[in-house]
Amino acid sequence: MTIDQQSATRIARVLAEALPYIRRFRGRTVVIKYGGNAMVDARLKSGFARDVVLMKLVGIHPVVVHGGGPQIGRLLERIGKESRFVDGMRVTDAETMDVVEMVLGGLVNKEIVQLIASHGGRAVGLTGKDGGLIRARKLHIRRKGPELEQPEIIDLGHVGEVEAVDTGVVDMLVAGDFIPVIAPIGVGEDGRSYNINADLVAGRVAEVLQAEKLILLTNTAGVLDREGRVLTGLGPEEVDALIADGTIHGGMLPKVRCALEAVRAGVRAAHIIDGRVEHAVLLELFTDEGVGTLIRGEGP
Ligand SMILES: Nc1ncnc2c1ncn2[C@@H]1O[C@H](COP(=O)(O)OP(=O)(O)O)[C@@H](O)[C@H]1O
Numbered sequence: 001m002t003i004d005q006q007s008a009t010r011i012a013r014v015l016a017e018a019l020p021y022i023r024r025f026r027g028r029t030v031v032i033k034y035g036g037n038a039m040v041d042a043r044l045k046s047g048f049a050r051d052v053v054l055m056k057l058v059g060i061h062p063v064v065v066h067g068g069g070p071q072i073g074r075l076l077e078r079i080g081k082e083s084r085f086v087d088g089m090r091v092t093d094a095e096t097m098d099v100v101e102m103v104l105g106g107l108v109n110k111e112i113v114q115l116i117a118s119h120g121g122r123a124v125g126l127t128g129k130d131g132g133l134i135r136a137r138k139l140h141i142r143r144k145g146p147e148l149e150q151p152e153i154i155d156l157g158h159v160g161e162v163e164a165v166d167t168g169v170v171d172m173l174v175a176g177d178f179i180p181v182i183a184p185i186g187v188g189e190d191g192r193s194y195n196i197n198a199d200l201v202a203g204r205v206a207e208v209l210q211a212e213k214l215i216l217l218t219n220t221a222g223v224l225d226r227e228g229r230v231l232t233g234l235g236p237e238e239v240d241a242l243i244a245d246g247t248i249h250g251g252m253l254p255k256v257r258c259a260l261e262a263v264r265a266g267v268r269a270a271h272i273i274d275g276r277v278e279h280a281v282l283l284e285l286f287t288d289e290g291v292g293t294l295i296r297g298e299g300p
């Protein structure tokens with residue numbers, strides 16, 4: 001194959017820009033949360049898989065945690081069940097839990113594993129049940145309305161939060177040059193399955209692995225202000241204010257919360273980026289500008 005002068009110059013420029021980042025991140029772990037809303041078409045899914053395989057090729061260790069909320073919603077709709085969310089969390093009764101487990105642990109997980117395989121990578125799909133990866137406990141949401149004296153406790157059914165992460169199985173896969181692909185299902189002490197928001201799982205996995213980066217791929221350009229502009233360099237105070245005035249709500253709530261937790265707990269950086277942009281992950285990793293919203297820890 002021959003390449004023309006213009007393409008050769010462009011490739012050389014891209015490589016020169018990427019090289020310092022490749023050197024910096026080699027041997028380090030990057031946790032990528034692949035949201036269901038970012039899995040929109042075959043071209044984008046393929047681009048995502050290619051990026052993950054390329055990272056591995058240059059010596060970075062990607063660990064994928066995926067969502068699949070819209071995919072769960074579609075199957076529930078087919079069986080005549082309505083989806084209901086509280087603060088971005090799906091209310092999950094026993095029947096919904098079965099659907100969640102089938103869609104996340106089966107359909108979506110294996111689709112991503114296969115996508116990575118078709119681009120030359122070796123991925124292994126896991127749920128939090130495999131190798132004792134994610135111990136969960138029931139999540140209780142507390143809400144304090146202006147008219148309430150005591151906070152109201154909302155029962156979301158089989159919705160969990162992460163109690164503990166044992167990354168033994170992930171470490172083993174990474175050491176064997178595999179790419180772990182994790183579905184956000186945890187198991188309680190009682191042996192019950194829990195549906196956990198994928199952002200929360202990604203954040204905790206990144207923490208325990210002390211990842212270089214946590215990258216959350218979603219369907220917006222990042223965290224947006226009321227005028228729709230992308231905000232970046234957000235710390236705890238800014239995030240609190242944006243939640244309080246309602247600018248950040250719904251599905252963006254668990255993202256910003258887990259990103260803040262992760263950077264507080266030692267993950268070097270957390271980013272919320274647009275999964276609808278082709279090669280968004282590589283643009284974030286390997287360009288000076290990066291993309292989307294950077295979440296920072298304490299201080300300016
Ligand atoms: N300030 C905000 N900036 C961007 N998106 C926001 C904001 N507040 C709420 N959202 C909502 O959060 C959604 C992303 O969360 P979610 O639907 O759970 O995506 P994912 O499937 O990627 O986890 C956006 O599509 C948007 O509707």
Ligand SMILES: CC(=O)N[C@@H](CCC(=O)OP(=O)(O)O)C(=O)O
Pocket residue numbers: 034035036037066067068069070072088089090100159160184195196197198199251
């Ligand atoms: C408790 C809870 O809400 N769990 C999520 C798990 C999937 C998920 O997080 O998917 P996205 O990342 O695509 O939103 C759900 O049932 O939709």
